[in-house]
Amino acid sequence: MAEGFGELRLGGVTRRFGAAVALDHLDLTIRRGEFIALLGPSGCGKSTALNCIAGLLPLSGGGIWLDDKRIDVLRPEQRGFGMVFQNYALFPHMSVRKNIGFGLAMRRLPKEEIRGKVDAALDLVQLRAHAEKLPGQLSGGQQQRVAIARAIVIEPPLVLMDEPLSNLDAKLRLEMRTEIKRIHRELGRSTVYVTHDQDEALSLADRIVVLHEGKMQQIGNPEELYARPANLAVARFMGYRNILDFDAERVDGTRVALRGAGIGLDGTAQQAIAPGPVTVALRPDDVEPGGGGANAIEACVEIVEYCGRDWLVDLVLPDGRTVYARSSRKVAPSTSARCAVAPERVLVFRRESGR
């Protein structure tokens, strides 16, 4: 089981590359045993944050503490964290066994002990039969598992994973996702997991941190981020494909009366809203063409894509804007449809300038 520390704290962590700011005063506390996902589009700073925690990048400002000990002054080899790299970074000239045992060899453990621990790790990732092979002889998924085994066998207080699944094909990615979850459950090691895939983050993490342009946008458990994104940046990233400008006519507590595109709609405010221009975020799954309900959008069906379980429908509003919907029943193109939306699922945000 995980031992050692109570919390890893990032305080005001800043990282600059010349004039560009990759990380802007990031504050984050990771509790023991937690699985934290750093989620965001490319360039948002998530890999930078991970590299800073690992010690592969120096900080431009702020600090990192492991309980009371300041660790950002330590070199990576002194921090003792396990890291899984995006392209696995397996040593091509060493066998699987030697790769996994490398960290233990660096700690000068006795040979017998190394052998025992490596065997246990091999069993954990189910690669015992491939122990003597070279990485070049393994498939992508197997290399992945070796990389994971190598990181956990040293029993680190923290495991860092940098988009470990992005180089795998879709089917393998799902399998490995479950593997990672299983390993985390069995070992209980605190993990920081970087990804740009919201599905991965939702399924794996205890808490998700959404980053955008170097700043933290929201931190919370998966349900919170899924249902109640804090701002438009997070909403866009969490699958709210419909981002539409409306006017708020009336604001009544959290209930907002919206008008635009020749329709009237009720929505729920996610931020402090005053009457005037606002932006609305709506999930396609929450737009039901032909559904019953007082709150509805009138639009014209343009494109219908069959997806097996349901249909992806592109609708066009009277003013020409597109609305994406998922329909559980078939609709015909070039017909007009009345799409019901629950007011709690119409998320209203402040209008951003220069979007």
Add this chain to the structure above:
Amino acid sequence: MTAAERQLNRTALLAVPGILVVLLLFICPFLHGLVLSFEPKEGGGLANYLRFFSQPFLYNTIATTLWVAIPTTLVNVGLALPIAFGMRRNSAWQRVLTAILVLPITLGTVLIAQGLLTYLGPQGWVNRLLIESGLASSPIRLTHNYWGVFLALIIAEFPFAFLLILSYVTGIDPALPRAAATLGAGPGRQFLHVYLPLLAPGLAITFCLCFVQAFSVFPSAVLLGAPAGPTRVIAIAAYTAAFEEYDYSMASAIAMIMGAVQLIIVVAVLALRGAFYRGPAGGAKG
């Protein structure tokens, strides 16, 4: 055969002129030389080779050449490795240094030899510096001897070794040493356990290429060395046989011996590397 296959075969014919050039001007003369070496001016088939190995004036050229080729190659590769390794990050310095180091290669061995005659000569700046700084009381003999040739080879070959090793070093996935760092390896152990094993094949190749070049030293040995004695390298012996004694058969024999010695050393180095290192021969990407 489909039309596409026929098209492909026609395209392959484009290589024929090039192949012919190499066959006619490289392979054939070499084979011709080999045959010629067994047809000496006088004596039986092996007369040339027997003569070579029975006359100290001749067979000592092998030792003389090795005596200049192996140390210079060791120095060149030995210095190029840490310097290229230190320059592995693609910085402005790397580019500047690379551009400067290309100079000696471009200028060629003749110019370097000629330049060194002035620079290292008794009146040259090096001796000037040594005398005026008190390190020497009279000019040190650096030309027309072993040291002139030694230094010429260093200047001419070091850039080549550097550029070649640099290309190997930069070909190693930078994530590998980072991974080793996260697993507890400091810079020294990163070099020992990650870089060195992955560089081993490249280092062996660099050594072989540098050695082969150094072993064939010719203009430097004549201009800057003492071709009659201490720096009578095997290339000089071959040249003398061909163009002073007009004994083409003997010259070919000496060229063959030259090639054979180079081959033996190359095979030995590659075998040595193979004994120490198991793993992908060129592989550096993880």
Add this chain to the structure above:
Amino acid sequence: MSAAASSVPRRSLGDRLWSTAMIVLIAFFVVNVFGVITSVTVSSFSTRWLGTWLPSGWTTRWYSAAWAEFQLDEVLLVTVEIVFTVVALSIVIGVPAAYALARCDFPGKKAVLLLFLLPLLVPSITYGIPLATVLYQARLAGTMNGVIVANLVPTVPFVVLVMTPYIEQIDPRLEAAARVFGAGTFRVFRHVLLPLLTPGILAAALLVLVRTIAMFELTFLTAGPDSQTLVVVLYYSVFAAGVRATQSVDAMAVIYMVTTLIWLLIALRFVNPTQLVARVKEQPKK
């Protein structure tokens, strides 16, 4: 605990000593290379230079002396003719061969690749002597044609080895797309291939040019009195230096250096310096 400013881990003393040593070595090497070049240049402009840091007087008469004495106008003309012919021929022979190797898979392809690799691995003296022997017997030696033919041996494989990866990088589907839209072989070549190949060909041509100007051994072994390139004339003049004033030899050396360096500078605009030695590696810059 307050958030302190930047937290870069201290570089160890060992690290810094190592860097300093490296910098010293590199600086030493570079200083000496420039020292050689400078002392030749200074000498070529000196009236008398004995035992002092700088000459006692300056003059440019050695240049006109060298020009007349070594008939440099003719030598330069010969050099230009030979070098440019070699460049043109190597491109015309080598590029199609590279194309065939890049696009086609045929039985014996590995052997052909090895064939093109060999002349670059074997030093020019080793195969030059048998080659010169053959050329003498074919009565080609001693003429410009003989020199050109001899120089093709390293340059054609060089072009092939540099251009093959370059052509491999060009998407073969571009040619297929052109055909789909109605272009025959000639028009595919003219409108699609040629524009894409031109930068690579230019780079290869410049590399061959610089290498051939400096190529000593092959020209030395095959040239006659009126087919010597500048570098060979330089060698002979140093060889017989006792008879001539060293300053005029230095003047010729400077002329040779300037010629080489001009072309090197032109080449470096288009080419990565490492490709000058890239016998087997390196993707050319596009």
